[in-house]
Amino acid sequence: MLVLFAAIAAPAAAQDTPYVVAYSHHMEEPESLEIEYFSNYATQKAGHDFIAPWVEFEYGATAWWTTEFYVDSQTTFNQSTLFTGTRWENRFRPLMKDHWINPVLYVEFENTNGADKTMKEVVGFDNQFDHAEPNSDTRHEHDHEIETKLILSSDFKGWNISENFIAEKNLGHEPWEFGYAVGVSRPLRLAATPQPCNFCWENFAVGAEMYGGLGTASSLTLSGTSHYFAPLVSWQMPNALRWTLSPGFGLNDNSHRFILRWGLAYEISGFGHKLRNLFR
Amino acid sequence: MKRHFIPLLLLLASAAFAAAGTGSQKSSGDDRGVLRAIAAAPPETREWQNPYEGQPNAIAAGKKLFLQHCAECHGDDARGRGRAANLRSPGVQNATPGELVWFLRNGNLWRGMPSWSGLPIERRWQLVTYLKSLH
Numbered sequence: 001m002l003v004l005f006a007a008i009a010a011p012a013a014a015q016d017t018p019y020v021v022a023y024s025h026h027m028e029e030p031e032s033l034e035i036e037y038f039s040n041y042a043t044q045k046a047g048h049d050f051i052a053p054w055v056e057f058e059y060g061a062t063a064w065w066t067t068e069f070y071v072d073s074q075t076t077f078n079q080s081t082l083f084t085g086t087r088w089e090n091r092f093r094p095l096m097k098d099h100w101i102n103p104v105l106y107v108e109f110e111n112t113n114g115a116d117k118t119m120k121e122v123v124g125f126d127n128q129f130d131h132a133e134p135n136s137d138t139r140h141e142h143d144h145e146i147e148t149k150l151i152l153s154s155d156f157k158g159w160n161i162s163e164n165f166i167a168e169k170n171l172g173h174e175p176w177e178f179g180y181a182v183g184v185s186r187p188l189r190l191a192a193t194p195q196p197c198n199f200c201w202e203n204f205a206v207g208a209e210m211y212g213g214l215g216t217a218s219s220l221t222l223s224g225t226s227h228y229f230a231p232l233v234s235w236q237m238p239n240a241l242r243w244t245l246s247p248g249f250g251l252n253d254n255s256h257r258f259i260l261r262w263g264l265a266y267e268i269s270g271f272g273h274k275l276r277n278l279f280r
Numbered sequence: 281m282k283r284h285f286i287p288l289l290l291l292l293a294s295a296a297f298a299a300a301g302t303g304s305q306k307s308s309g310d311d312r313g314v315l316r317a318i319a320a321a322p323p324e325t326r327e328w329q330n331p332y333e334g335q336p337n338a339i340a341a342g343k344k345l346f347l348q349h350c351a352e353c354h355g356d357d358a359r360g361r362g363r364a365a366n367l368r369s370p371g372v373q374n375a376t377p378g379e380l381v382w383f384l385r386n387g388n389l390w391r392g393m394p395s396w397s398g399l400p401i402e403r404r405w406q407l408v409t410y411l412k413s414l415h
Contacts, residue, residue, distance in 0.1 A: 026398040027395075063393060096389045098386045191341065191402035191403060193341060195344075269352040
């Protein structure tokens, strides 16, 4: 696999926003593949702290359709390390032109177990106590879920503002759960410098995101839900690498006190085109 | 459900590659498609003034951006590669800077040209300044 990637790798810089949880309307460029490693470290009030890494393969199927495959895992300190499942998401831009507010439709199928702690979204009454149960128990619980999002996103004077409305359904006869994520971000310098540079302001973007649950279809409420606020910084490094760091803070007693997320992404431009050429 | 997941995934991954391939064929050597998309720019965009017009620093910055974001499809020399338009062609070069910056924001999603609205407007103007310098 590594040889294959080396044979067709042509790194390029994308126009990604620095969000970890929220999504904007910016899609993966057609036929480009972005491989991302992300992880979060969270403190656990009644239990052991944990690290939950995941790997994403994000592919631009077309200019209006991005598809992404995830592999999740976690390590709970003093317990165990385990693979917690896979997810497959698709994002579609229904409007072919850019507008003040750009909608994106999101559909994801999740095949995870109860030990999954990646917290890529917070919905319903998700709270930190869910993660206090031992891995030996939760790993046997299988979740098949459909997650949908309406993503609304705008660019204004260098700022991106994104709002995500989440509806998730466990296919095992459980009610719809709702959540939200909002994000705002901006590059530190809007114009590019003439010279190639690594540490110049244009390669850094900063922002913040906030996310949390909104209850279920039978109980749409903020009571008993958890919420987070997380500043973000990303650095577009040389050779198409992008580094992201986001310390997150729980906003109520149902939330983890602290979540540190970090990630590294590598973009291979024209991956699909080159892959087809290999087999021609 | 689990046993259906992997075949379903493979099927749709194939569809994704196929869709990308179809998109490539649609835009293959299709400068006219780009011209039609540029022609769809609202009339007022023709009046937009490029704040960096002719500035050497903006041309250099635009070239850097071009190599980062555009050269993979359009080629390092911007002459296009099968699936992407020749940006030195008269149709592109005769477009006004405002039409080009509008086109970069919107792209031509149906035919494979992505929207570059994620790039700040300043960088899109720098790209246009570079493209115009190829004339």
